[in-house]
Structure formats: structure tokens, C-alpha cells
Amino acid sequence: MGINCCTNKNLIQVNQKGKHLVVDIHCHLNVPAADKIVQEKYPGPPPGIHEFSNDKSNEVNRAQFCEIGATLNNINLRLKDMDKLGIDVQVISPNPGQYFYYTDPETGLAASQTINNGIADAVASNPERFVGMGTVPMQDIDLAITEMRRCASELNLRGIEISTNVNGKDLHDEVLQPFFAEAEALGILLFIHPLGFTHAHRMKEYYFNNLIGNPLESTLAVSHLIFGGVLDRYPGLKICVAHGGGYIPGYWGRMDHGWRARADCSEHCQHLPSSYLRKLWFDTLVFDKEQLASLVRTHGSDRLCLGSDYPFDMAEPDPVAFHDELDEADKAKVMGLNAAELLGIEVKL
Numbered sequence: 001m002g003i004n005c006c007t008n009k010n011l012i013q014v015n016q017k018g019k020h021l022v023v024d025i026h027c028h029l030n031v032p033a034a035d036k037i038v039q040e041k042y043p044g045p046p047p048g049i050h051e052f053s054n055d056k057s058n059e060v061n062r063a064q065f066c067e068i069g070a071t072l073n074n075i076n077l078r079l080k081d082m083d084k085l086g087i088d089v090q091v092i093s094p095n096p097g098q099y100f101y102y103t104d105p106e107t108g109l110a111a112s113q114t115i116n117n118g119i120a121d122a123v124a125s126n127p128e129r130f131v132g133m134g135t136v137p138m139q140d141i142d143l144a145i146t147e148m149r150r151c152a153s154e155l156n157l158r159g160i161e162i163s164t165n166v167n168g169k170d171l172h173d174e175v176l177q178p179f180f181a182e183a184e185a186l187g188i189l190l191f192i193h194p195l196g197f198t199h200a201h202r203m204k205e206y207y208f209n210n211l212i213g214n215p216l217e218s219t220l221a222v223s224h225l226i227f228g229g230v231l232d233r234y235p236g237l238k239i240c241v242a243h244g245g246g247y248i249p250g251y252w253g254r255m256d257h258g259w260r261a262r263a264d265c266s267e268h269c270q271h272l273p274s275s276y277l278r279k280l281w282f283d284t285l286v287f288d289k290e291q292l293a294s295l296v297r298t299h300g301s302d303r304l305c306l307g308s309d310y311p312f313d314m315a316e317p318d319p320v321a322f323h324d325e326l327d328e329a330d331k332a333k334v335m336g337l338n339a340a341e342l343l344g345i346e347v348k349l
Helices: 032-041 055-072 077-085 105-125 143-155 176-188 205-211 213-227 250-262 273-277 287-300 330-340
Strands: 002-007 009-016 025-029 089-094 130-134 158-164 189-192 238-241 281-283 345-348
Touching: 002 077, 002 089, 009 189, 025 105, 025 330, 032 105, 055 205, 089 105, 089 158, 105 130, 130 143, 143 176, 205 213, 213 238, 213 250, 213 273, 250 273, 330 345
Parallel strands: 025 089, 089 130, 130 158, 158 189, 189 238, 238 281
Antiparallel strands: 002 009, 002 345
């Protein structure tokens, strides 16, 4: 059995090894050349990167990056890991630490172009195993749109990874709307991935800015898209949210009640907030099989995609086995068929 990835009339033949097609939609690649571009103008750690973590967490993070650096910064070791884990295709997205929204627009564009070229090269080196997503300089929407178009038309990247906010601007901000309009027009996937919480003064210990902050950021991002009317304005947007969509899939009833009870909650949102959740895709990086079953029960198996967060320590260590308790029809969708549809992959027997 094989699959063809079909975007811009470019076909990629991939061999499926197991019973089900397995596509990991949440995998990261760091491009060191982009760090060099930014460091020349903005030396030192990015702003805010250590603001909401304590010395112990920073120590653990340094050790982690020493351990995974060879894998995060290139693709030479990935194929062995993919074969060991039973992954047919990795969807490679940028390391979230390389958003670089804080730089001036020209530096941000140069870094984004370097990252996107690096990811495109990684995919080209083994196109039967890798699919790519890019990044854009969201601090300048005109440049972001131009680079998104290049990703789609020239680099054959299947999506754009964006953060949950842009330098403090939430995703319903008017300045960002032309970007969403163009993403809808292009039919390109937007993969929303957080980078910690922006106001995490009480989350410095125990790595809370990741453990709690990342899902909370995703919850806010999705909520702003819903309540701010973005999903009403651009109903054709294709959006996948990392980490199971954050907390919102497990506590949407309170939002629905607020929408019914309060005019300030329904001012820009035309329908029940929970109804929009069924229009989004979530990855399955929730670590607990009962939570996965709950997602399938409340959200539906046709909008979930296997995601591991490879190669970080917060990755699901056995992503295929994690889905073992789903029934076969749900398993086939979640492990690969949904991502195939979302990314323009055609399964061929």
C-alpha cells in the first residue's frame, strides 16, 4: 500500500508499512542558520524565554537541548526513530522557539525564509517520509502573506505554523485578519502551536509555563478565534491546534452558557461556541488514553490527528500504541487518514 501527497500537482510516493497509515502531524525541526541571522542583530536569548521559568527548569532545558540537539537540528537520526515508532510520515514544522516575531520585519523575513528553505530541503532529501510546514514573520502581515504564498507555490509546504499570539496581539486582532483571509484563499493549513503563556508570573516553578501555560495559550487562541468572529468571517480556514486543543475541548459548556446568557459574549460570534470546535482539527497529544477517548467522544474521530511533539521531552513516547484502545475505524482516521485529507495526501491501494 502507498500514498501520494498531492499539492500543486507534485506527487510524492510513500510506502505504508503497517495496517494503518501513520502520519505524525506534530514534529519539529530547528534550522541553526536562522538563529545565526537573528543573533547577529539580537544577541542573547529571545525576550521572555527565561522570564517565567526558574533556575531548575532552565537547567533541565539546557540538558534536554544537549541531548536532542542532533535530532532537532537535522534529519539524519529521524528515520531510525520513525521506523522504531512505526511512523510512516512526519509532518515537520519549525521549532516554536524560531518564530522570531520580536525582531524587525526584515530580520524576521530573512529568518523565516531560511527556516522554510531548510524545511523544504529536509523534505526533498526524503520526500517519501517527510511533509513540511513553514513559518512567516507575523509582525508584518504583508510580508507574512508574501512568504506564505512562497511556501505554498514554490516550496510545496503544506501548512504554516503560527503562535497563539503575535507580540501580545490576540488572533482576532484586526491587523491579523488579512493573513487569515489569504490562508483561507490558499487553502493552506494553519498549525497553531503555543510557546508558553505570556503572563505566567505564577508559573515559574515546576515547568508550569509549559505544563499549564501551553494548553492555556491554545485555549485563549481558539477562544479569540471563536468569540472574535474570525471563524465566521473565514469559514474555510483549515486550522489544527496542538496539544489536543488545550483545555477548551474539555470545558466548552461554560462558554456556551456565557454565549446564551450575555450580550458581550455573543456580540461577534454567530453560533454556539462549541459548534466551532467541530470545524477545527486537534492533535492527540494529551498523554492519557481516557482523555483521548473523551476527545473522540465529544469532538469526533474525523477531526483528530496523531501528534507526538517529536523530538522534545514533552513528546508522547509511543504515539502508535497510545491509540491502541480506539476501535479500528476511529484508529485509521486518527492515526493517518485525517492528516492525509488535511494535507492533501491521497491513499492508494
